[in-house]
Amino acid sequence: MQNPRPKPRDPSEANFDTILKIPVLVQVVLGAASMPVSNLLKLGRGAVIPLDHRVGEPVDVVVNGRVVARGEVVVVEEDSSRFGVTLTEIVGSGGSDSVS
Numbered sequence: 001m002q003n004p005r006p007k008p009r010d011p012s013e014a015n016f017d018t019i020l021k022i023p024v025l026v027q028v029v030l031g032a033a034s035m036p037v038s039n040l041l042k043l044g045r046g047a048v049i050p051l052d053h054r055v056g057e058p059v060d061v062v063v064n065g066r067v068v069a070r071g072e073v074v075v076v077e078e079d080s081s082r083f084g085v086t087l088t089e090i091v092g093s094g095g096s097d098s099v100s
Contacts, residue, residue, distance in 0.1 A: 024063050024064050025063070025064055025065075026061065026062070026063050027061075027062045027063075028059050028060070028061055028062070028071075028073075028085050029059060029060040029061075029062055030051060030053060030059055030073070031051025031052050031053035031059075032051060032052050033049050033050060033051055033052065035049075058070035058071060058072060058088055058089065059071060059072070059073055059085060061085060061087065067091050068090070068091055069087045069088075069089060069090050069091055070087070070088055070089040070091065071085040071086050071087040071088050071089070072085065072086050072088055073085060074086050
């Protein structure tokens with residue numbers, strides 16, 4: 001059970017609570033591939049698309065289109081059919097990494 005946050009004492013705390021409730025899109029990028037449309041149209045069930053990341057390389061954690069961290073893919077302990085990411089590096093705000 002989560003501990004409830006105390007009621008804000010001043011307007012700046014109320015504004016901060018509002019900001020904390022804004023939803024963001026979080027994506028984990030396993031890799032990318034580029035191919036002509038003609039090859040894309042030939043893909044079928046069971047097709048394998050080679051990605052530009054190798055096994056063991058960190059994956060990018062992207063929030064609203066900007067790389068914010070890198071990590072390793074792990075199996076979630078409570079449910080072995082699900083994956084998660086363990087963060088290994090936080091990308092500094094000065095970086096220009098972004099995903100289009």
